[in-house]
Amino acid sequence: MDILACPIDKHYPLELHIFEETEEISEGVIVCPECLRWYPIREEIPEMLPDNLRNEKDELPFMQKWKQKFPKQILQEGKPFNLEKKE
Amino acid sequence: MENEKIKEHIKKRYSEIAKADCSSCSTTSCSSSCCSSSSCDAAPQYVAWKLGYSPADIESVPENAISGLGCGNPVALASLKEGETVLDLGSGGGMDAFLASKKVGPQGKVIGVDMTSEMVQKARATALEHGYTNVEFRLGEIEALPIEDETVDVIISNCVVNLAPDKLKVFKEAYRVLKPNGRLMVSDLVTHGTLPADVKSSFDAWSSCIAGALEKDDYLNKIATAGFKNIKIVSQKPYTIDLSKELRGKIVSIQVEAHKSS
Secondary structure, three states: OOOEOOOOOOOOOOEEEEEEEOOOEEEEEEEOOOOOEEEEEEOOEEEOOOHHHOOHHHHHHHHHHOOOOOOHHHHHHOEOOOHHHHO | OOHHHHHHHHHHHHHHHHHOOOOOOOOHHHHOOOOOOOOOOOOHHHHHHHOOOOHHHHHHOOHHHOOOOOOOOHHHHHOOOOOOEEEEEOOOOOHHHHHHHHHHOOOOEEEEEEOOHHHHHHHHHHHHHOOOOOEEEEEOEOOEOOEOOOOEEEEEEEOOHHHOOOHHHHHHHHHHHEEEEEEEEEEEEEEOOOOOHHHHOOHHHHHOOOOOOOEHHHHHHHHHHOOOEEEEEEEEEEOOOOOOHHHOOOEEEEEEEEEOOO
16 A cells, blocks of 8 residues: 555545455455545455546446445545446 | 547457467467567567576566567666665566566565556466565556655566557656656667558557657657656667568667656
8 A cells, every 4th residue: 555646636645445355455445535536456456547447337336346335425426436426 | 549549459459468378379469469479489488588588587487477578678677776666667467577576675666557457467366376575566557657756766667658648648657656866767669750651540550569659759858858867778779570561670679768856
C-alpha cells in the first residue's frame, strides 16, 4: 500500500478494505477518500485503471458480491460506478 | 485513429500473447507482437540475447518471464543500485522487473505497471512461484500512474512508450513520480523520418510498435517538455526484426537516459 496513489487525482494515502486474505490480500477494495473512486483487488492484484479502461459489467458484480463489506458511501456514491446508480 | 480504439486493440493483442505459450511459438499471435522475435522458430532466450541481455541474466530469470518481446534495456538494468525503488512501465511478463529485483536486492523494491490483465496475472504468478518478494505488479495505465509523487528512484521501460497514444502524458507522469535526482532509463523504437500513411493508420502496426513510434527528435523533445534534464541517447541501433522492406532503415531502437533535477 505504500506509494500507491489514485491514478486520477494522485491522492495519497488510499484506504484499504480487506475482504479475503491468505498470505496476501486476495480480495479487497482500495478507495480514494478524495474523489471516492474505488479500485478492486482481485486474485491479489490491485486494479488501478483510470475510468476509461474500466469495465462496469465485470466490476459491478464484484461490488455486489462484497456488498456487506464495502464502505456504505462507496456503494452509493463510489466512482466511476456504484450500486445506487444501477438501481 | 481514436486513442480508445488503439488501447483496446493493444490490450487484446497482448492478452493473446500472455495466454499463448511463447516458448513454443505455435500461435500466430507470437509472430506479430511488439518487437517480437524474427522468426517463430527462435527461442525467446536467443532473442533476449540478441537484444543485449547477457547469458547470465537470461539464465537468472524464470523461463516463462522471457517473452522475447521488447527492444532490450540492458543499460538501464546495469545502472541499478542496491536499495533503489524501480518502476517498470509496461512490465509485461516481468522479465525486466525480475532482473531489476536481483539488482536492487532485499532493501530495494520493484513495481511493474501494465494495462493488460493477463500479463499482470502471468507476471504475478511467476513472482509467487519463484519467490520474488520485492516485486509487485499492478494493473494500471502508464498515462495515469497509480503511484505517489516523488517516490521512485529509477523508471525503466522496454519498448512500451511507443504503444501509448499520448507520450507526453507518459513522460509527465514519469517525472511526477520520480524523486528529485531520479532517472528515466527507457528503451524504445523511434523513426527516421515520417512513416507511410497506411502504416500510421493500421491497428496492427500500432500493436507491433511501429505506427505509434515517434520521430527521434520529437521523442526526445517530449521528454524535455515533461521537465527532464541531461537527456542523452546511451545506445542506438537500426531495428530490423519483422519489418517489411519499405520500413527497413526507418526504425531505430534507442536507449535514452534522462534526469529529474534536485
